[in-house]
Amino acid sequence: MAGDMNMRNFLVWAILLLLLLALFNMLQGPTREPAATEVNYSRFLDQVEAGQIRSVTIQGDVITGETANGAAFRTVVPGDASISEALRNSGVEITARPASDGNGGIWGLLLGWFPMLLLIAVWIFFMRQMQGGGRGAMGFGKSKAKLLTEKSGRVTFDDVAGIDEAKEELQEIVEFLKDPSKFQRLGGKIPKGALLIGPPGTGKTLTARAVAGEAGVPFFTISGSDFVEMFVGVGASRVRDMFEQAKKNAPCIIFIDEIDAVGRSRGAGLGGGNDEREQTLNQLLVEMDGFEANEGIILIAATNRPDVLDPALLRPGRFDRQVVVPNPDVTGREKILKVHMRNVPLAADVDPKVVARGTPGFSGADLANLVNEAALMAARRNKRVVSMADFEEAKDKVMMGPERRSMVMSEEEKRLTAYHEAGHAIVALNVPGSDPVHKATIIPRGRALGMVMQLPEGDKYSMSYKQMTSRLAVLMGGRVAEEIKFGEDNVTSGAAGDIKMATRLARAMVTQWGYSKDVGLVDYGNDQGEVFLGQQLVQSSSVSADTAARIEAEVKRLIQAGHEEAHRILTDKNDDWEAIAQGLLEYETLSGEEINNLIKGVKPVRDTYVPPKAGSDEPPAGAVPEVAEDDDEIGAPGGLSPKPGPA
Structure with missing residues (x-):
């Protein structure tokens, strides 16, 4: 279908190009020769005898030529055969051409009328295109919704895992489509719309495909951006055409992916709204719950930005259900991994539960990427099955970035990095409420x-x-470790990322979470993020200079308190810190268990780095991994990333 449309558009533009070329030729006209003077035959003979003719062209009974002074002339010969001899005797240059058979006139006529015929043909083509009820030339106003017919690769609810509550909500819609009388005899009405809300990668589109596979009814799919065009009114026309197609196939389901592209709040833009987008949204609202009921049409939409949607779109009667599709918990991650591992040959030591516990915070798309990365690593090593070591290495690559073992570090940089990371690790082991250290490394990853x-x-x-x-x-x-070990004059920019993350966390504690008695329980963080919140345009909150100074003072106090606590721990645990740093210099990568053993004086029993085995240092469960993020300065030692705080 797409190939036919592309060929059709190509032919249209080719015809238009030919039309323009033809019109250009018409305007230019043929190259005109000098106008020939009509002379009578007797005068022509006198000029020949007087030697006043330079050249002639004889074509049938017509002679055209040029006089000695360059003037063009034309005359008709009355069947005089002796004229050729007279011309030769006078030294005239003679050119003979066959007489016209009459066909040239017809072809000339056709060529002359070709531009007009082409113009008429193009006009007829456009008129036929415009006979579709005001849809616009070349189908601009036609819906781009595609009817999903998956004869192979059909997705069902068995292929969707980790979002049981969302599946239950949508399963009811499927049952309603299969057996409406089951609900109608109790007075229930079929829901008109379901809005899937969740972060990117959680499986909203996959869930919609599963609904199509389970329902067994026509399923139209379209993206929100397919409605909006540069021509005003096209989006609304496409909405009308989409619902017309759906009415012909009712009962059916329409799925709109990324509906926030067309469903943003009206009138919330700076300097006015977008007329084309707002007209499209208005038409969508009318079709969903307007004067004319659309029975048997269920609209399913997906978005990760519900805060920017128009309130009229979210009210009951339009999107009756708002289904949240969140990131999965540890049980959901295990189920998702089992789904993606179906077609992967696994070694006997692979345990999806252990992998799920070691991948906290991963979405469904992240887990699919993890399984794929593990399979690629095993293939590169010419393995026949994917082992747990491959999953462990793939997890480190996804969470921390690929290793850069080819990067050559000087001994001084390597030593500074080891003490920097050892400082992070020893503080993490000695502060209250800290999560266990899973791994420490001085192998460059990412930046x-x-x-x-x-x-x-x-x-x-x-x-x-x-x-x-x-x-x-x-x-x-990390910053305190550099200060103590190398002196304040030799501190590097390696803590730039740590300082940035600490500042964000401290500022959120003061401005959003009310952890400062001096500032109080006031939210000063509204202007830090979104420009639009629902229908209301949020203006930058007016903070007085005194309040801003108190906020900055509190942020500085919290960070300084953390700095002093890290300094105390590194001073008290200097021997443990030194042991971890030396272990990193020797082994480059240490697991959490190996770090604890080094503190006890037990060295790792290995010569080279081997990825930890399954379950060796995995925590019982997980939520959000705390991994080193890229530093602002390339070549600076890595730090630790903060976890998101309470909303």
Whole structure:
């Protein structure tokens, strides 16, 4: 279908190009020769005898030529055969051409009328295109919704895991389409719309495809951006055409992906709204719950920006159900991994539960990418099955970036990185409320020269004040380590990323979460993010200079307190810190268990780095991984990234 449309558009533009060329030729006209003077035959003979003729062209009974002074002339010969001899005797240059048979006139006529015929043909083509009820030339106003017919690769609810509540909500819609009388005899009405809300990668589109596979009814799919064009009124026309197609196939389902592209709040833009987009939204609202009912048509939409949608779109009667599709918990991650591992040959040591516990915060798309990366790593090593070691290495690559073992570091940089990361690790082991250290490495990954990764012991949805202050101390551990070991004059820019993350966390504690008695329980963070919140345009909050100064003072106080706590721990635990740093210099990468053993004086039993085995240092469960993020300065030691705080 797409190929036919492309060929059709190509032919249209080719015809238009030919038309323009023909019109250009018509305007230019043929190259005109000098006008010939008509002379009578007797005068022509006199000029020949007087030697006043330079050249002639004889074509049948007509002679055209040029006089000695360059004037063109034309005359008709009355069947005089002796004229050729007279011309030769006078030294005239003679050119003979055959007489015309009459066909040239017809072809000339056709060529002359060709531009007009082409213009008429193009006009007829446009008129036929415009006979579709005001849809616009070349189908601009036609709906781009595609009827999903998956004869192979059909997706069902068995292929969707980790979002049981969302599946239950949509399963009811499927049952309603299969057996409406089951609900109608109790007075129930079929829901008109379901809005899938969730972060990117959680499986909203996959869930909609599963609804199509389960329902067994026509399923139209379209993207929100397919409605909007540069021509005003096209989007509304496409909405009308889409619902016309749906009425012919009712009962059916229409799925609109990324509906926020067309469903943003009306009148919320700076300097006025977008007329074309707002007209499209108005038409969509009318079709969903307007004067004319559309029975048997269920609209399913997906978005990760519900805050910008128009309130009229979210009210009951339009999107009756708002189904949240969140990131999965540890149980959901295990189910998702099993789905993606179906077609992957696994080794006997692979345990999806262990992999799920080691991938906190991953979405469905992240888990699919993890399984794919593990399979690619096993294939590169010519393995026949994917082992747990491949999953462990793929997890580190996804969470921390690929290793850059080819990067050559000087001994001084390597030593500084080792003490920097050891500072993070030792502070993390000695502050209250901190998550266990999962791994520490000085092998460059991404843009960082080293990093320490922590994994929480359980799924977390908020952070306490003690955990936040401990987090600030951990973030300051690398900078304090450089100050103590190398002196303040030799401190590098390696803590730039740590300082940025600590500042964000401390500012959120003061301005959003009410952890400052001096500032109080006031939210000063509204102007930090979104420009639009629902229908209301949020203006930058007016903070007085005195309040801003107090906020900055509180942020500085919290960060300084973390710095002092890290300094105390590194001073008290200097021997443990030194042991971890020396272990990193020798082995480059240490697991959490190996770090604890080094503190006890037990060295790792290995010569080279081997990825940890399944379950060796995995925490019982996980929520959001704390991994080193890229530093602002390339070549600077890595730090630790903060976890998101409570909303």
